[in-house]
Amino acid sequence: MSNTAKASKDKRDILSDPLHGARIDEPTNKVTVHADTKNETIIFNVGGTRFETYKSTLRAIPSSPLSKDSFLEKYYRPDHLDYFFYRDPAVYHCVLNFFCTGELHLSSETCGPVVKSELDFWGVNELEIEECCWHKYSNWLSTLQALRK
Numbered sequence: 001m002s003n004t005a006k007a008s009k010d011k012r013d014i015l016s017d018p019l020h021g022a023r024i025d026e027p028t029n030k031v032t033v034h035a036d037t038k039n040e041t042i043i044f045n046v047g048g049t050r051f052e053t054y055k056s057t058l059r060a061i062p063s064s065p066l067s068k069d070s071f072l073e074k075y076y077r078p079d080h081l082d083y084f085f086y087r088d089p090a091v092y093h094c095v096l097n098f099f100c101t102g103e104l105h106l107s108s109e110t111c112g113p114v115v116k117s118e119l120d121f122w123g124v125n126e127l128e129i130e131e132c133c134w135h136k137y138s139n140w141l142s143t144l145q146a147l148r149k
Contacts, residue, residue: 039054040054040055041053041054041055042054042055042058042072042083043081043082043083044082044083044084044085044092045077045080045082045083045084045085046085046087046088046089046092047085047086047087047088047089047092048089049089049092049093050082051089051092051093051096053096053099053100057096057099057100058099060099060100060102061098061099061123061124063123064099064122064123064124065121065122065123066099066122066123087118087121088110088114088118090107090109090110091106091107091110091114091115091118091119092118092122093107094106094107095118095119095122095124098124098128103130104124104128104129104130104133105129105130105132105133106129106133106136106137108136111140112136112137112139112140112141112144113140113144115137
């Protein structure tokens with residue numbers, strides 16, 4: 001994990017527990033709170049697995065497509081009252097936890113190419129992967145780079 005990502009994570013940790021949805025904007029150091037006073041939830045069906053979370057949780061990472069209604073509208077199924085994504089539910093579980101806690105931990109059963117593809121789709125930078133999970137992921141990257149030479 002880069003020093004910038006680590007510093008960013010440390011700042012998020014200060015706010016994430018006491019104030020759900022709070023984030024610090026790095027360039028301005030402004031605190032932003034995306035609190036949903038109605039506690040409105042949203043249901044995702046990711047690869048057949050249902051996830052329910054607060055809408056405010058999705059706004060925690062403004063750079064993610066999940067924080068944009070225009071992105072979500074494409075996946076809405078009014079007959080099921082959910083959003084369907086034909087994606088890997090194991091990685092999405094990690095992504096959703098990242099939105100909630102500010103820490104990106106990965107499952108040990110998921111291989112690097114799947115993680116990379118899913119993180120790209122959900123708009124999460126791979127540099128957010130926690131140090132404890134980075135070793136396995138970076139081994140895949142190193143192997144891939146060596147094979148391409």
